[in-house]
Amino acid sequence: MSQDDPHAHNDAVDLPTPTAWPIITAFGLTLVFFGLVTNLFVSLIGSLCALVGAIGWFTDVFPHPKHETVPYVPVDERVKEICREGREVTHLNPGEEGHREHVVFGAVHPYSAGVMGGLAGAVVMAIVACAWGLLAQGSIWLPINLLAAVGDPGLANASMEVMKQFSFVGLIVAVIVHLTTSVLVGLLYTVLLPMLPAKREWIWGGIVTPIIWSALIWSTIRFISPTLAEHVNWMAFVASQIVFGLVCGFIVYRSTNVATQQTWSVSRRLGVEAQRPNKKS
Amino acid sequence: MAHGPTTASEEYIEVAPSRPGQEKGSFTRIIQELVFTVDHKKLGLMYIGSGLFFFVIAGLMATLIRIQLAIPNNHFLEPDVFNRFFTMHGTAMVFIVGMPIIFGFANYLVPIMIGARDMAYPRMNAFGFWMFFFSGFLLYASYFAGPGLYNAGSAPDVGWFAYSPLTSRAFSRGHSSDYWTLALFSGGIGSIATAINLIVTTVSLRCKGMTLGRMPLFVWTFLVVAFLVIIAMPPLAACQIMLLLDRYLGAAFFDTQNGGSAILWQHFFWIFGHPEVYILILPGFAIMNEIVPVFSRKPIFGYPIMVAANLMIAFISLGVWAHHMFTVGMSSVGNAFFAITTMLVAVPTGIKIFNWLGTMHGGKIRMELPMLFCIMFLFQFLIAGLTGIMLAVAPFDWQLSDSYFVVAHFHYVLIGGLLFTIFAGIYYWYPKAFGRMLDNKLGHLHFWLFTIGFHVTFFPQHISGFLGMPRRYYTYDAGRGWDLWNMISTIGVIFQAAGIFFFVLNLIWSYWKGRKAGDDPWDAWTLEWATTSPPPDYNFEHLPVVHSRRPLWDLKHPDDPDWKYE
Amino acid sequence: MGTGKLRLSKTLAALALMAPLAAAQADEPLRPIANMFDPLSKPAEMIHDSAIITLIICTVIFLIVTGMLVYVCVKFRSRGAIDERKEPPQIYGSSQIELAWTIIPIIITVVLILITTRTIGEIQDHAVPANAVHIRVIGHQWWWEIHYQKPGAKPGEWITDFTTANEIHVPVNVHTEITLESADVLHSFWVAQLNGKTDLIPGLKNHTWIEPRTTGVFFGNCAEYCGTQHANMQLKVFVQTPGDFAAWKIAQATPAPAPAAAEAIAGKQVFFANSCVNCHKVDGTTAIGVFGPDLSRLATRMTIGAGVAANNQENLRAWMRDPSHLKPGVLMPNMQLTETEVDQVVAFLQTLK
């Protein structure tokens, strides 16, 4: 090791020499400040003190920082041998090899599938919702504006006539909210579906989740958006949610499984290689 | 790698300059060592020791505040005395208690954890400590200078965020605001020096094999904290310089009667102030990251995402400052923007909480004292985080801000979060620093009294906040629904004080009488446990070489090292 | 402490005096408990709605995570030394789970963000209706100056009809637009049952509004630390029926009749002989000071000293003897009046209704 560590000798090690210059400098500086609230004379003494400290400090590190050589402590005071027997490590579930794991639940769907599923679900869901708007309410813009009203104060207080008209802000807000949520839910499907009881993924993704989600919204809608609460048609709402769930779940379910990257190091996952060569086991 | 230091013990050359007349252990010798030292371990302990000293003083102030508020229309304290107390309590707790204690942990542990002999700039390290130390006394000198003890001196009475124009010459006569400014300014110099030192140490002095991806999360977190310090402290220094110019040289940056802006101070202060909150709470996370895995006997769950969450928290924290200013009349767009960024903080924070739960899940949790404090931290920090979300909802904040709800919220963050992990850290590393375990019985007394006292004190403050009680009131009328909650709150203080008493007793008692700890009492995995307790001046005879995140696991299980799997 | 007796008597006095006094002066019920979950005005109700959904979400998260914590602590606690001989399986993490508990908080956050931005816009960008009552509130170190706009003034221009202090009267079910300014340091206007707080900032004009649903006397406070007597900068909002409000306005806009009793006349002379008029204003007289509260209708107010004591003869006397006894640190100096002068001035002040 010694060649890597220029400060270590066979039986001693170089350490920086203890010095009082830092405390003198710090004390001087504090006196400078203390003088501002008492008497400028104190500041004067303080600045002299700080100057002396700074000069002394300078001589300490110039041209090379001062060191003193400290001997190692006696052998019996040194660190004890680390106990190597160690303790056994419990194995994973019977039948599984080893005792270490990065937990993976079933198949791993690629995240791209989640994004795609979310987007496809978003489109289908929008079609169902707009169809409801057009057929039942006579306006394709109503469902869009209703969604936007959750976040847009202008639409939240608008009358029914205004809600049925085209609104540029409403469209933008609705599209952003709709796409963000859909993609997030799509991603959630890729990670959560494999954790649920196998073979029934479509029930979970297509029916159960949308119904739970709808129930959550139904119970809190008065607070989330009074406007939406007033106008929403729950049949159409649940229908569009289920359509989303089915489409998104289907796309995720059909995707090819990929190897997980989770055993990779941070640097490798980020695509930058740090100092050590890759040693994937 | 042949080594023969074991046979050379009689050949030690006494090269260290001997200081005549001063045997090891004598009082003057100890003082001299403390004054002269540039050793990161001694400085770390001095940081923590002086931080705890100021903690007790500031805690006593809080006790007096609570006595005053126990009953309505109390005349225990004069309004001015009360205002000085809450200002000094807040200022001291943040700047000369919280910051030094976390810097103490960093100073002591970061070099050992990365397998270095000392900090990168040992003299600057000493300088940073002494700047902080003297700034603490400068702050408290305000009680004795000026009108003196008779009229409680000219201690700052402008609140810890010293909003202008209350600090301008017209409204703050005498030197009270100047003490606040100058003490924090000089302390800030020390903090910046220490932070730069920490960054350089972490970046440049890691032992062989300690890549960034293998650094203990403790070190990672403190690296982030140090970056936040050097980005956030200078703005404070800058606006303090402007305030001094206002007060001494007649400038008008923040003097509204001469065309200055009151809002600008708030922006500048919170550009510092909000990252400061994360400077204080991230070290709590750092300590959690070390203790939870060791006592659950498992590696940390999701190391990469924990690192990423740290970085995300630090990054977002730089863009949320104005959520302290929802009530100043910003435009609706401004309010919405800062509400959104603030809520985003919940995401990485949530990740951390879940990952700690994930670490505990499937482990064998040893319910030792450090772990008990960590479990309570999880519970309390959860509450603090959720009340934080409530405060981030800007309309809700219009009701909650500057009420006792906020007081409850940040005490859940800073006591329930930071202080509990500081306690956990002290119980965990005390054996390393002094070679003796802290007493278990006293420790349990401390834990239970303090936990109960903490919740009894601060939980009711959520409710008095809901009932419209503003903070910083020295008195209140009966009949407004606040009496009961304030009384409960004050009763809780008794338990907290008792807890702290047993804690201090434990620290002193165990120093002489505690059970011998040995090198590695907790069967832990990071490098500080690979040296003696207390470590020698040079930390390691030979610098370690690591191959994984848990170097001591590799040594304890030579057939089954971590690096085969990471 | 030694002040226990004083404290107790003051507490009792506060309790005993406030209720009958208010009953004598205002028909509206007192609402001293500023509970933000009992909103009685439009913006406060909107805030309440967003608060409730936030509380629901937070409570659910709290229950789930606490449940997980308790489960983990109980299920996976170590069972003694024998158990500890074996290390548990070493699990490093799971991208799937970590991603799941990243996405779910993001979705919750998106919902909260939508609600928040909508509520912010609804409250802040609310249009001012034509029939709105306009008032201006100016914060001073430790009292509130309140201006009412003259009827018929164009929106945007300001003509003061009359001023008052510390007690705002507004009509029920009508939008009241409040402009907030400060004369010295920061203050904050907060009547929790009517609206959240808005700061009063020197050099800036802030706006807030209320639309109360029911009559009553609402208690508010200064909520931004403003110096020594921050705690005694209280505010009361009297929400009245439109008829009562109109009557009150007319009464406030006309000067109080000149005092008739001899003592009060003498008091008026004392008032003008001392420097009271430098700071205080009394309509219909030459007193036009602006540094202290307008006293034109002092006797109609519920409290004195911005809520520090009930407005009665005894407290007025105490105040005249030494204001800083009732309100330590108050900026009004002790006028060093003799006992007779105190009685006379109090008699004069009590005619101002």
Added chain:
Amino acid sequence: MEFINQPVPEGEEAPWRLPSTRKAGMICLILTESALFSIFVVAFVFYMGKSLNPPYPSQIMEPPWLASASLIGSSFTIMIAEWFLKRNRTFGFNIWWIITVLMGAYFLGFTAYEWHDLIY
């Protein structure tokens, strides 16, 4: 020592290099300074043209050419000094270093004079 005798994974023999403490320290210092001055710059921009009463800055302030030159020049002289230090030539270092100190002192002195002039 145990760390030495443990089995070493493949590919870990690469030389261990870390950034120098000097560079890292200097970058941190610059970061700190820029954080400090960004606040001053923001305050300057915020208050530009907002003086309530004359004299206005443009009427009484002149660009301090010499002081600015010595401030900017000092960053070059310190570089030269450092060049000498790296080659262990103490004398050359001392000369250039003292020049730097003097230039810095001149700048500070001039700034103090300017302030004094403005206020009194």
